[in-house]
Amino acid sequence: VEQGVAIELAEDGTIVEVRPGRPDDGPLIDGVVVPGLVNAHVHLELSHLRRRVPGGRGFLPWLASLRSAEGGDPEAAGAAAARALAGSGTAWVHDVSNAGSTAPWLHEAGLRGVVHHELLGMDRHDLPARVALARSYDGTGDADVVVRPSPHALFSTAPELVVACVRGGPAGVPATIHVGEAEDEARFLADGTGPLADLLDALGRDWRGWTPPGTGPLEVLDALGVLGPGLLLVHGVRLGSAAIRLASTRGAPVCFCPRSNLHIGGRLPDVPAWMAAGVRCALGTDSVASNDDLDVLEEIPILARAFPAIPAARWLALVTHEGAGAVRAPGIGRIEVGARPGLVLLDVGRPEDVVRGRVDRTWLVRVG
Numbered sequence: 001v002e003q004g005v006a007i008e009l010a011e012d013g014t015i016v017e018v019r020p021g022r023p024d025d026g027p028l029i030d031g032v033v034v035p036g037l038v039n040a041h042v043h044l045e046l047s048h049l050r051r052r053v054p055g056g057r058g059f060l061p062w063l064a065s066l067r068s069a070e071g072g073d074p075e076a077a078g079a080a081a082a083r084a085l086a087g088s089g090t091a092w093v094h095d096v097s098n099a100g101s102t103a104p105w106l107h108e109a110g111l112r113g114v115v116h117h118e119l120l121g122m123d124r125h126d127l128p129a130r131v132a133l134a135r136s137y138d139g140t141g142d143a144d145v146v147v148r149p150s151p152h153a154l155f156s157t158a159p160e161l162v163v164a165c166v167r168g169g170p171a172g173v174p175a176t177i178h179v180g181e182a183e184d185e186a187r188f189l190a191d192g193t194g195p196l197a198d199l200l201d202a203l204g205r206d207w208r209g210w211t212p213p214g215t216g217p218l219e220v221l222d223a224l225g226v227l228g229p230g231l232l233l234v235h236g237v238r239l240g241s242a243a244i245r246l247a248s249t250r251g252a253p254v255c256f257c258p259r260s261n262l263h264i265g266g267r268l269p270d271v272p273a274w275m276a277a278g279v280r281c282a283l284g285t286d287s288v289a290s291n292d293d294l295d296v297l298e299e300i301p302i303l304a305r306a307f308p309a310i311p312a313a314r315w316l317a318l319v320t321h322e323g324a325g326a327v328r329a330p331g332i333g334r335i336e337v338g339a340r341p342g343l344v345l346l347d348v349g350r351p352e353d354v355v356r357g358r359v360d361r362t363w364l365v366r367v368g
């Protein structure tokens, strides 16, 4: 972002011209102007559980705490969290919802993006009904908030349902899946044993008809024919170089949620390896059941400290144009003619200052 640039907008916020400033343009705005931010992974439904789910012991202990946690009113907390998300300068959000019903919260907050109706289940008896539900999404709906099906994870979702979810829904709107987050996922996929198998048994799930694929999670997705630009991989903490290469080869994007990963398991993904492999990257906050807030800009200081060789501009790209490309958000994340990204003023002297965190900001032009 340079000094002395003028951005002209149409009534609906579409950028019609970007040109050098002229003396009659009026006073310069002091600060750094960025397009509205992209938060590629949120669970608004868990907003009533802020600071109520302890972490630090790994995924399954966190999940057990989540299942027993109690908080306030999920409706009120979810709607308020959506407003806070918009207030933090977020334009585009990918929200994952078990009920598939959070679109009104996004609308009311002036957010745009995708609600992923998260489907899961390893039971055989009602699999046809869940596959039919995944296939029932036909892409009708409004342009600002699209609702589509997405699978939860490979250890919780029957392969037929994974495929039906990813292939269901409107064209050009990627599905999402949690992958490489749980410590025990690789073992479960390798031979169907371990703590995840024990959990399914403890929950009384009828999953024993499932055959362990015997490979890593990205190989499983690839064998199912769903690894590609239409599937956003979320977390990737426990994926190694072969998996990262496979994601790159297939053009699958990835979303990192570093503060959530640190809260739950105390470990970050190998972000530089994903970047070096040429994978399109985005950032997400995950939910406040594993994070302090839904401010995606606050993910940057954590990553910048952990990976100091990555320039600040690349971190900003992850929450703007690169993140928008990863989630295929049209007209978002770029200040260019024809885009409708929303414009946010960051109260910093230089773009590099975002790595310090706690950046004050104001909407200049709302996206919604």
Ligand SMILES: [Zn+2]
Pocket (backbone or CB within 6 Å): 041, 042, 043, 096, 178, 234, 286
């Ligand atoms: Zn998640």
